[in-house]
Amino acid sequence: MRHLNLMNSKQVDLRNRWLAAVLAFLLPGAGHLYQRRYFKSAIYSSCILGMFITGMAMGEWKVVYWRWEPGGHRTFGYLAQVLVGLPALPARCQAMRYTVPPVDDFSADGRLRLDWIKGSDVDGELDAEFTGRFRYRPDSESFVPEAGGEFPVEPIVDVTGWISWQRMDGEYSGSFEGHTSDGKPVSFTLVDEPTITPRVFAHGEITPTVLRRDDEQPTREFSNSLRYLRCDVSDGMRTGEIEGTVSRPFWNWFQVPLEDKALEEIHGRLGRRYALAEVITWIAGLLNLLVIWDALEGPAYGYGDEDESTEGQATD
Amino acid sequence: MDAHSTWYLLPLAIVISLVYSTSRYELTSKILTRAGRMFLTIMIFMGIVFVVLDTLSFWL
Numbered sequence: 001m002r003h004l005n006l007m008n009s010k011q012v013d014l015r016n017r018w019l020a021a022v023l024a025f026l027l028p029g030a031g032h033l034y035q036r037r038y039f040k041s042a043i044y045s046s047c048i049l050g051m052f053i054t055g056m057a058m059g060e061w062k063v064v065y066w067r068w069e070p071g072g073h074r075t076f077g078y079l080a081q082v083l084v085g086l087p088a089l090p091a092r093c094q095a096m097r098y099t100v101p102p103v104d105d106f107s108a109d110g111r112l113r114l115d116w117i118k119g120s121d122v123d124g125e126l127d128a129e130f131t132g133r134f135r136y137r138p139d140s141e142s143f144v145p146e147a148g149g150e151f152p153v154e155p156i157v158d159v160t161g162w163i164s165w166q167r168m169d170g171e172y173s174g175s176f177e178g179h180t181s182d183g184k185p186v187s188f189t190l191v192d193e194p195t196i197t198p199r200v201f202a203h204g205e206i207t208p209t210v211l212r213r214d215d216e217q218p219t220r221e222f223s224n225s226l227r228y229l230r231c232d233v234s235d236g237m238r239t240g241e242i243e244g245t246v247s248r249p250f251w252n253w254f255q256v257p258l259e260d261k262a263l264e265e266i267h268g269r270l271g272r273r274y275a276l277a278e279v280i281t282w283i284a285g286l287l288n289l290l291v292i293w294d295a296l297e298g299p300a301y302g303y304g305d306e307d308e309s310t311e312g313q314a315t316d
Numbered sequence: 317m318d319a320h321s322t323w324y325l326l327p328l329a330i331v332i333s334l335v336y337s338t339s340r341y342e343l344t345s346k347i348l349t350r351a352g353r354m355f356l357t358i359m360i361f362m363g364i365v366f367v368v369l370d371t372l373s374f375w376l
Contacts, residue, residue, distance in 0.1 A: 011342070012342055037342075039344050039347075040338050043334055043335065043338045043347075044335065044338065047331045047334055048331075048335065050331075051331050272321065276321060276324060280324075280328070283331075287331070287332065287335045287336075290336060290339035291335070291339060293339065294338070294339040299340055300340045300341075301340055301341050301342075301346075
């Protein structure tokens with residue numbers, strides 16, 4: 001420590017070192033930029049931010065989040081990630097915005113049911129572009145059981161358009177205006193409460209489960225930027241249902257806590273790559289501790305023009 | 317971990333060496349020299365560990 005103070009006070013102008021330390025915490029390299037140590041600033045910002053962003057990208061931007069449940073899932077790694085400062089701090093904010101869907105909907109074995117996430121936290125109001133499918137319900141009036149036939153199977157058609165609804169006094173009212181894949185315009189009114197994945201959510205399932213075609217592979221799809229949506233609709237004469245997705249803005253999924261089901265899916269798909277991405281972000285955060293310390297106290301060996309024997313003693 | 321993941325060691329070692337040396341020294345030339353030396357040390361050490369583990373796992 002004696003050696004450390006000797007070197008720094010003489011040769012390095014730390015300016016307001018506490019301010020520099022705070023800046024170094026908030027953004028790697030910013031503290032040294034303030035101290036006019038430009039080379040160091042460039043090294044720190046490029047190495048640490050580059051490393052942190054690389055880690056996040058490798059984990060599909062779902063590596064950094066804060067979740068702290070007593071006796072449950074706890075992201076200890078975030079304690080290292082947060083040392084990077086601003087790039088990791090939104091996770092704390094997102095953890096507050098995120099609300100856990102109601103526990104009543106758990107299935108008997110304690111695992112998350114498929115529709116548990118899909119059907120929770122319905123927005124009181126929505127106005128968004130919809131992409132998905134539509135199918136009429138079987139027309140019961142034209143069906144004559146005595147004839148010995150079966151309910152006619154209505155075809156599934158792809159639709160895109162604009163869906164909007166609002167909730168008043170617990171009732172949902174809204175409409176869907178769009179067109180089918182062959183350009184035919186369609187217009188429906190909503191007749192029931194929609195089913196939609198939560199607004200603030202990191203990684204939700206979007207697999208069509210109701211309007212599935214016979215030749216379709218049963219692969220499950222997850223997305224951060226899309227929300228699953230299903231709703232009963234009517235065109236005034238017949239009822240049907242639409243199922244598809246609407247978009248989710250960046251700030252409603254970025255660094256939002258991940259559900260166990262989502263983690264399982266990511267681990268299954270990315271494998272050890274996800275674990276490696278986590279480790280890279282941890283290392284980036286821990287390295288920034290050195291940067292904060294350097295901004296606060298200066299380098300251990302000053303300008304490096306001291307004699308080697310002194311340096312050796314300090315190392316010991 | 318698959319074989320390709322091992323290559324992540326290179327950029328990781330470079331970044332760790334650079335940041336550590338930068339936090340210890342102030343002169344640019346000194347930082348780069350020390351970082352290079354530290355990088356080599358890490359690579360040699362990891363190489364030895366790799367050879368030892370590979371040898372031990374030969375009989376498994």
